[in-house]
Structures are given as structure tokens and as C-alpha cells.
Amino acid sequence: MMTSLLELQNVTKVYSGGLLRRRATVALEDNYVSIGGSKSEATILAIAGESGSGKTTMGMLLLGFIEPTSGKVLYKGQDLWESPKDVWRDFRRQVQAIFQDPFEVYNPFYKVDHMLTTPVKKFGLADSRAEQEAIVEKALTGVGLRPGETLGRYPHQLSGGQRQRVTVARALLLDPKVIIADEPVSMVDASLRATILKSLRRLKNEMGISILYITHDLATAYHICEDIMILYQGSVVEAGDVETVIMDPQHPYTKLLVSSIPWPDPNRRWGEPEDVTKGQALAERGTVGCKFAPRCPQAMDICHEKRPSLFWTGDTRAVSCFLYQDSPVVQPSEINKVLTNTASDVSVAAP
Amino acid sequence: MSETAAQVRDVHEASEESVNEAVLQVKDLHVYYYTEAGVVKAVDGVTFDLDRGVKMGLVGESGCGKSTLAMSLMRMIKRPGRIESGQALINGRDDLASVSDERMRELRLREISLIPQGAMNSLNPVMRVKDQLLDGLEDHGVKLNGREGRERVNALLESVDLDLDVADMYPHELSGGMKQRVCVAIAISMEPSVLLADEPTSALDVVVQRQVMATIERLQAEMGISMILIGHDMGLMAQSVDQLAVMYAGRLAEVGDVHDIFEEPLHPYTELLISTLPTLGRRGEFTGIPGITPALVNPPSGCLFHPRCPHAMDICSEVAPTWQEIRPDHWVACHLYGGE
Numbered sequence: 001m002m003t004s005l006l007e008l009q010n011v012t013k014v015y016s017g018g019l020l021r022r023r024a025t026v027a028l029e030d031n032y033v034s035i036g037g038s039k040s041e042a043t044i045l046a047i048a049g050e051s052g053s054g055k056t057t058m059g060m061l062l063l064g065f066i067e068p069t070s071g072k073v074l075y076k077g078q079d080l081w082e083s084p085k086d087v088w089r090d091f092r093r094q095v096q097a098i099f100q101d102p103f104e105v106y107n108p109f110y111k112v113d114h115m116l117t118t119p120v121k122k123f124g125l126a127d128s129r130a131e132q133e134a135i136v137e138k139a140l141t142g143v144g145l146r147p148g149e150t151l152g153r154y155p156h157q158l159s160g161g162q163r164q165r166v167t168v169a170r171a172l173l174l175d176p177k178v179i180i181a182d183e184p185v186s187m188v189d190a191s192l193r194a195t196i197l198k199s200l201r202r203l204k205n206e207m208g209i210s211i212l213y214i215t216h217d218l219a220t221a222y223h224i225c226e227d228i229m230i231l232y233q234g235s236v237v238e239a240g241d242v243e244t245v246i247m248d249p250q251h252p253y254t255k256l257l258v259s260s261i262p263w264p265d266p267n268r269r270w271g272e273p274e275d276v277t278k279g280q281a282l283a284e285r286g287t288v289g290c291k292f293a294p295r296c297p298q299a300m301d302i303c304h305e306k307r308p309s310l311f312w313t314g315d316t317r318a319v320s321c322f323l324y325q326d327s328p329v330v331q332p333s334e335i336n337k338v339l340t341n342t343a344s345d346v347s348v349a350a351p
Numbered sequence: 352m353s354e355t356a357a358q359v360r361d362v363h364e365a366s367e368e369s370v371n372e373a374v375l376q377v378k379d380l381h382v383y384y385y386t387e388a389g390v391v392k393a394v395d396g397v398t399f400d401l402d403r404g405v406k407m408g409l410v411g412e413s414g415c416g417k418s419t420l421a422m423s424l425m426r427m428i429k430r431p432g433r434i435e436s437g438q439a440l441i442n443g444r445d446d447l448a449s450v451s452d453e454r455m456r457e458l459r460l461r462e463i464s465l466i467p468q469g470a471m472n473s474l475n476p477v478m479r480v481k482d483q484l485l486d487g488l489e490d491h492g493v494k495l496n497g498r499e500g501r502e503r504v505n506a507l508l509e510s511v512d513l514d515l516d517v518a519d520m521y522p523h524e525l526s527g528g529m530k531q532r533v534c535v536a537i538a539i540s541m542e543p544s545v546l547l548a549d550e551p552t553s554a555l556d557v558v559v560q561r562q563v564m565a566t567i568e569r570l571q572a573e574m575g576i577s578m579i580l581i582g583h584d585m586g587l588m589a590q591s592v593d594q595l596a597v598m599y600a601g602r603l604a605e606v607g608d609v610h611d612i613f614e615e616p617l618h619p620y621t622e623l624l625i626s627t628l629p630t631l632g633r634r635g636e637f638t639g640i641p642g643i644t645p646a647l648v649n650p651p652s653g654c655l656f657h658p659r660c661p662h663a664m665d666i667c668s669e670v671a672p673t674w675q676e677i678r679p680d681h682w683v684a685c686h687l688y689g690g691e
Contacts, residue, residue, distance in 0.1 A: 050556035051527070159643065160413060189412040189583055194627045195639035216556055219586065219629040223637070243634065260557040262586035264628040266609045270590050273561045 004074075005036030005177050005210070006062055006095060010332060011071035013057050013234075027057040029234040030071070032335040035062070036178040036210040044204050044211045045339060046221035046242065048257075049231035055214045058231070059182045062212065063097050064088070093123055096171035100183035102163035106155035112166055113151050116140075119173050139169040143199050161192035168199060172207075179203065182214040197224050218261050222246045227316075227339040230254050233291045236310065239338050240317030250319045253292045290322070298323060310335075372443075373400035374544045374577045375424075375463075380437030380448065382416070382423045389648040393419040393432070395601035398674055399682070401545065401577050406568070408588035408609065409581045410624070411598035412644055417581050418468060420598070421547045423448070425465050426455045442544055460487050464538040468549040471530035474522040480533055481518040484508075487540055507536040512566050528559035535567055542574050549581045564591055585628050589613060594680075597621045600645050600655040603674065607681035617683045619660045654686065662687055 013028040031054075035045055047055045060066045061073055064080055073080040075091050083091075099105055106115065116136045119125075126132035137147040143165040155163060164184065171179050181200065185193045201224055203209045215221050221228055222242055229239040230251070238251040249255045260270065289304040290296070296303065302322050310318040310330040318330045318338045330338060382394035393416040401407055411417045422428050424439055424447055439447040441462055445454065459465075467473060475483055481504045485495065488503070495503055504518050511532040522530055531551060538546060551567065552560040568591065571578050580592055588595055589609065596606040597618065605618040616622040623640045642659035645651055651658050657667035664686060672684045 050558065161643070190585060190624060190627050191412060191640035194637040198637040198639065201635075201637070218557070222631075223629045223635055247631075256558055260561040262557070262560070262584065262590045263631060264586040264589045264613070264625070265630065266589040266613050270561055270565075273558075273565045 004034035004336065005076060007034040007072075007074040007077075008032060008058070008061060008068075009072045009074055011061060011068045011073065013054075013061060013066065014069040026234050028054040028061070031058065031234075031236065032332050033058065033062075033229065034336050034339075035212050042204050042208040042210045043227065043339075044200070044213055044225045046213045046215060046225040046228040047231060048215055048218055048221050048228055050216060050257075052233065053231040054234035055216075055231050056182055057234075059097075059180045059212065059214050063095060063180050064091060093174045094177045096174060096176040096179050098164075098167050098171050098179060098181040098184045100186055102160050102167060102187060103155075105167055106163065108155055111152060111154055112158065112163075115166065115170055116151075116173065119170065123174060125173070135173060136169075139172045140166070142172055143169045144195060145169065161188050161196070164188055164192075164196060165199070168196065172203070175207075176209060178210050178212070180212045180214070183216070184213075185220060186215070186217065193220070200224060218246060218257060219263065229339070230257065235291060236318075236320060237292065238317075238319045238321075239310070239335070240314065244314065244317055250313055250317070250324065251292075251321045252296045252298050252323075256295075290320075310338075312338075372403055374403050374442060375401040376438070376440040376443075377401075377424075378438040378440070380420070380423065380439055381435035382419050382428060383433055383435045385431040385433065386648070391647045392601050392650070393647060394423060396437070396674075397598075397601075397603050399596060399603060399606055401579065403544075403577055404572070404575045405594055406571060406578045406580060406592045407594040407596055408592035409579055409596045409598060410583055410585060410588055412583060414644055414647070415598045416601040416647075417598050418549055421465060421549050421579065421581055424463060424545075424547060425459060426450075426452075427465075457491070460538075460543060461491060461541045462543050463545040463547065464541070464543045465547040466534050466538045466549060466551045469554065470534035470549075470551065471522075471527055471554065474530060474533060476522050478521070479518070480504075480508075480520055480522070480525075483533065484518075484536055484540060487537055491541060493541075507540055510539070510570060511536045512562075526559075527555055528563055531555060531563050532566065535563070535570070539570055539574065539576065542576070544577060546571065546576050546578045547581065548578060550583075551580070552587065553582065553584070560587070585624065597624065600650060601647060602655060603682070603684065604656065605681075605683045605685075607678075607683075611678075611681055617677060617681065617688065618656075618685050619662050619687070620656050623659075623661075654684075 008031050011028060011031045015025045015027055047058055049055045061068055064073065067081055075087065078087060080091065117132060120132050120135055126135055140147045140150055145162060145165050150162065150166065185196050188196060197220060200211055204211055213221060213225055225242045227240065228242040228245050230237050232253050238245060238254045245254065246258055249258045289306060290308050293299045293303040300322060308320045308322045310320045311324040311327040312330055313319045313324050313327050316338060377397055377399050380394055380397045384391040384393055397420060409417050423434050426447060428434060434448050437448055441447055441458065445458055484504050484507050485500055505515050508515055508517055513529060513532050517525065517529065548567065552563050555563060582588065592609050594606065595609045595612045597604045597620065599620050605612065605621045612621060613625060616625055626638045627640060640659060645655055653668045653670055654672050657663045660667065666686050672686045674682060674684045676682050677688050
């Protein structure tokens with residue numbers, strides 16, 4: 001049985017209320033996800049949802065930036081938060097991050113070189129200055145930047161797209177197995193968006209890097225990912241092969257999301273939007289029933305009483321909705337099957 | 352603008368009766384920034400007409416001057432920027448580029464208003480929503496007593512599909528979509544003829560974006576407001592506007608009916624821009640636009656797009672193409688279509 005490189009097992013993250021907040025916020029609830037294995041099964045998995053869906057929390061957990069409230073983060077099958085320092089060191093090298101805002105990640109007082117040379121020094125990748133330069137230049141070229149035009153400059157002297165590509169280059173330096181990309185193109189222009197997405201795809205195809213693509217943009221997810229997981233208020237509502245999920249969404253929430261995608265075709269306009277009042281009725285978190293029930297046009301009595309499990313609705317698809325309650329329930333250990341059935345050697349989470 | 356309408360415009364500029372009357376006529380507008388590095392021609396000779404009740408989309412990459420154009424129409428360009436030359440006639444009467452500051456203050460909100468980029472973060476955090484809604488009205492000398500004020504606030508909240516309870520709330524109690532609705536309510540509070548909306552939904556989730564756009568469009572239609580929707584999301588443009596204006600490096604590349612442009616883009620830049628879009632079907636295909644946007648301090652000669660253009664000819668690096676109406680209501684600046 002193969003273990004995934006990185007896994008969340010039954011993870012819940014609660015941000016407890018501080019002085020001013022009365023209630024704790026459940027950002028992620030009983031979540032299972034796994035990413036990365038051998039090179040042959042490198043994959044791009046999209047985690048999609050609106051703000052507050054817990055998608056960034058999931059990224060932060062997988063990056064080891066925050067500790068889960070309950071459940072485990074497994075790195076190479078070991079509980080990350082019980083692991084010794086050398087495992088962490090290995091983890092920090094193998095799992096890299098790309099963030100949304102190419103403005104915020106830079107220290108404006110340092111030249112961009114600083115961000116690229118720091119990891120090289122930290123991990124002792126180069127024996128000499130010349131070698132360090134070679135590594136940095138190779139990474140920059142890998143994302144389509146000319147080293148001569150990029151190095152020696154301050155962040156404000158680069159365009160947003162260039163800056164974002166430098167952060168991709170930085171992630172590449174360490175030759176990672178997994179990249180967690182949190183909204184990597186949401187602040188980049190359309191013409192560059194394609195270039196960056198293309199380079200992400202190349203990382204997967206040519207370097208065997210698995211990518212967790214966290215986004216609210218289903219249109220780009222549809223184009224670069226194999227699998228997709230849709231989150232709503234911290235729970236998975238639908239997961240599976242991206243083509244089937246986007247072309248034929250089953251969960252009422254996924255349907256709403258997909259129908260709201262502004263496709264660039266003036267002849268294929270949006271229909272009527274969701275009733276505003278329903279959308280604004282910020283559903284009480286932690287209610288007993290399905291979290292989407294207060295907004296759901298198809299809600300039944302049971303939806304307000306019980307939380308739905310994930311049900312198998314196809315070979316590569318699971319939906320958490322009582323409309324599909326006659327289908328078999330997806331066992332926690334089977335979640336990988338939903339997501340990686342497209343790859344030949346399916347890895348199953350070993351509990 | 353059709354040929355007949357163009358003639359009408361030439362004969363009586365101020366005519367308010369003509370059918371295709373332009374609410375906003377921008378003529379050869381230049382806005383420059385005088386920076387230490389040199390003169391940045393952020394808006395460099397932009398000409399277009401906006402007809403009554405029309406929704407026009409203004410798209411372009413960041414730094415192409417689209418926000419500067421909006422800010423110059425509001426006369427909110429700050430030093431080192433300056434409106435260099437040109438005209439922007441609103442309702443055939445006032446030239447936004449040259450009226451006095453005092454007159455401009457009257458025109459803002461009453462005839463032209465702006466939903467700025469990131470508007471929802473521009474609400475005053477220590478002021479209740481109702482007071483912010485009335486602030487602009489009072490500034491324009493609208494006198495309302497307590498009851499009238501309350502009624503006005505309720506009407507405005509209703510018009511943007513907000514609950515009346517929102518009146519007594521502070522911005523932090525509202526979600527992003529609700530804050531954005533408050534900004535829309537402020538912008539339309541005096542029923543302007545022209546509404547400039549600079550990426551009004553870029554910070555919102557898709558579901559909320561669609562709702563907010565539906566509200567803006569409904570108001571726009573009900574009040575007969577002409578709108579310029581500024582942004583870089585071609586998907587949103589395809590969903591929302593009637594006319595599309597494509598801007599590149601401070602100049603307009605193409606203006607036309609949104610269906611025509613998506614079906615048959617004339618300018619190579621527009622064509623590339625459309626080909627980069629993620630569409631349904633054709634999954635996994637990516638086309639980027641080669642090269643990067645030119646530095647406006649030291650722009651290329653001739654047509655500014657020629658270094659990136661797949662159809663570039665000799666003339667393109669020498670002479671800037673003229674802005675011409677190739678077909679009725681379809682304008683383009685490109686040597687592929689002849690011209691002087």
C-alpha cells in the first residue's frame with residue numbers, strides 16, 4: 001500500500017473566539033485530502049470554494065503553518081506535528097508554497113535576489129557563489145523570466161506578473177514534490193494568467209510535482225486540474241474528476257457556483273442570479289443539518305436535521321447531499337479513490 | 352456611433368433630443384504623469400462616445416491607463432499627474448477636462464459618479480451606513496429633515512436589494528457584497544447620467560459577483576444610466592456589457608459591440624486577449640500573449656503593440672495607426688485596416 005506524501009486525516013480546525021469574539025469559528029471540519037506520491041501520479045488537485053469555505057485554512061494546514069484542532073497532518077505517513085526536527089526540515093524542502101499576493105510576500109527593502117538566495121543558503125544547495133547563481137538563474141528561466149532583467153532589482157521595479165513568477169521560481173529552487181498554490185493567479189492580468197498556469201502545468205508534467213491549486217475561480221481550475229474538491233463552510237460538498245464536476249455538477253451548491261462562472265461568451269449569459277436575501281442569510285455555522293440547507297433550493301426535511309455523508313455518485317465522484325442518499329457512502333479511507341482514480345496506481349490512505 | 356449619429360453630433364453638439372445621443376463624448380484626451388523617470392503618457396489620445404443607457408466595458412491589462420482614464424473623468428488626477436489636453440463633454444454641456452473645480456464638485460455624483468476600485472474598503476468605519484448614504488446628498492445641498500432622510504435611506508437601500516436594518520449598521524457588520532451594495536447606493540444616490548465602475552466586483556465571490564452585477568444592471572436600466580465598467584475580466588465583460596473598449600498602453604485599440612468583438616476581433620491585441628480566456632470545452636489549452644506591456648516612460652515607436660504583434664508590418668514600427676471607424680460603430684486603431 002502506498003502512502004501519499006502529504007495527507008489530512010479527519011482534520012478539524014477551529015479558530016477559537018478571542019476577547020471580542022464570542023463564538024469559535026469552525027474553519028474546516030472532518031477533512032480528508034491527500035496529495036503527492038510517486039512521479040508517475042503527479043496530479044493537480046483544485047480546492048475550490050468561496051471566501052470562508054476553509055480552502056486557505058486547508059492550505060495552511062498542509063503547509064504546516066497551523067496545527068489542526070483535531071485529526072492528523074501526515075507527511076510521508078508520519079504525523080507531522082509529532083515529528084522530529086529533521087522531518088520538518090525535509091518537509092520544508094519538499095512542500096513549497098505560492099501565495100496569492102505577489103506584492104505582500106516581498107520585503108521591499110531587499111532586492112528580489114534575496115528571496116531567491118535565502119532558500120539556497122538555508123538548505124545548503126550551493127557550494128560556491130557561482131553555483132548559487134546558476135541555480136537561481138535556472139529557476140528563473142524555468143518560469144520564463146530573463147535573469148538579467150530580473151536579478152538586482154527591487155520588488156517595486158517588477159510588474160505583478162514578473163513578481164508572481166519569481167515566487168514560482170523560488171518554489172522551484174528546492175526541487176519540491178508538492179506545491180501548495182493559494183490563488184496564484186487571482187491578482188495577475190489575463191494575458192499573464194495563461195502563462196503562469198501553463199508553467200504550473202509544466203511543473204506537473206515535466207518535473208512530476210503535484211500541485212494543490214486553491215482557488216475561487218472554477219474556470220481556471222477546470223483548465224489546469226485533473227481533480228477538484230468543492231468546499232462549503234469547511235466541508236466537502238462535492239469531489240471528483242474536474243470534467244464531470246464542472247460539466248455536470250450534482251450538488252445544488254456546485255450547480256450554483258458553476259452557473260455563476262462568467263464564461264467569456266456574450267452569447268452564453270448568466271441566468272437569473274440566486275435570490276439575494278437567501279445569499280445574505282449567512283447560515284449559522286455548526287447547525288445540525290446540512291450547512292447549505294438554508295440556501296438550498298432543493299432542501300428537504302432531512303437536510304435540516306442531519307449532516308449528509310459523502311455518497312458515491314460515480315466512479316470518480318462523491319457528493320455530500322441527501323439527494324443522493326441511496327448511493328453507497330464513501331468511507332474516509334476511500335476519499336483518495338474519488339480523487340485519483342484517473343491515475344493508474346491509486347494510493348490509498350493508510351489509517 | 353453610427354454615421355448619421357456622427358453627423359448629428361457634428362452639427363449640434365449639445366442636442367439632447369437626438370436618439371443616439373452621446374451622454375459622454377471623450378475627444379483626444381491626454382493624461383500625463385510627470386515622474387522623475389520621465390513623462391508617463393497614461394492616457395494618450397483617447398476618443399470615444401458613450402450613448403445614453405449603454406453599458407460600455409473598458410478592458411486592458413494593469414497599467415494600461417484604464418483607471419487613470421476613469422479618474423480623469425472624475426477630475427481626480429493628483430500630482431504629478433495632469434490632464435494635458437483633450438475634452439470630455441458630459442451631457443453636451445460641461446467639459447470635464449476643463450470646468451472649474453467648483454463646477455466639478457457639483458457635477459460629481461449628480462452627473463457622473465464613480466465606484467472606485469476596492470470601494471468597499473473606502474467606507475468610513477466609524478459612520479453608520481445611513482449617514483454615509485446621506486453625506487453626498489447633503490454635500491450637494493439637498494436638505495432633508497429626519498423623516499425625509501429616513502425615507503431616502505430606505506429607498507436607496509431597497510434599490511440595491513439591502514435590508515432596511517442595514518441603515519443603522521457600521522461597515523464592519525456587513526459582508527463584502529453588502530458593503531459593495533452600499534457603495535453602489537451612494538454612487539447612484541443622485542441619479543447621475545454616467546456611472547464609472549472600476550472593478551466593482553473584483554473582490555467578491557462569483558455567486559455574490561453575479562448578484563451585485565444584477566443589481567447594478569437593473570438600476571442602470573431603470574434609471575437610464577450610462578455605465579463604463581472597468582476591469583480586466585473578459586468573462587465578466589461578456590456577461591455584462593453592450594459595448595467593449597479595449598485599451599492598450601494608454602490608447603484605445605478597439606471599440607465595438609461586445610458580440611461583434613467576441614465573434615470577430617479586429618485588433619490583433621483583442622484577438623490575443625480573447626484567445627487567452629478559459630472557455631468551456633478546449634480544456635487544458637493555454638495561450639499567453641508573448642512579451643510584456645511596454646514601459647510608458649519609454650514607449651516603442653509607431654503602434655505601441657507592434658513588438659508583441661503577430662501581424663506586425665514595417666509601417667507599424669514607424670507610424671502610429673489612426674483611430675478609424677471600420678464598420679458602423681466598430682472602431683479600431685490598426686494598420687491592417689488601412690487608413691491614412
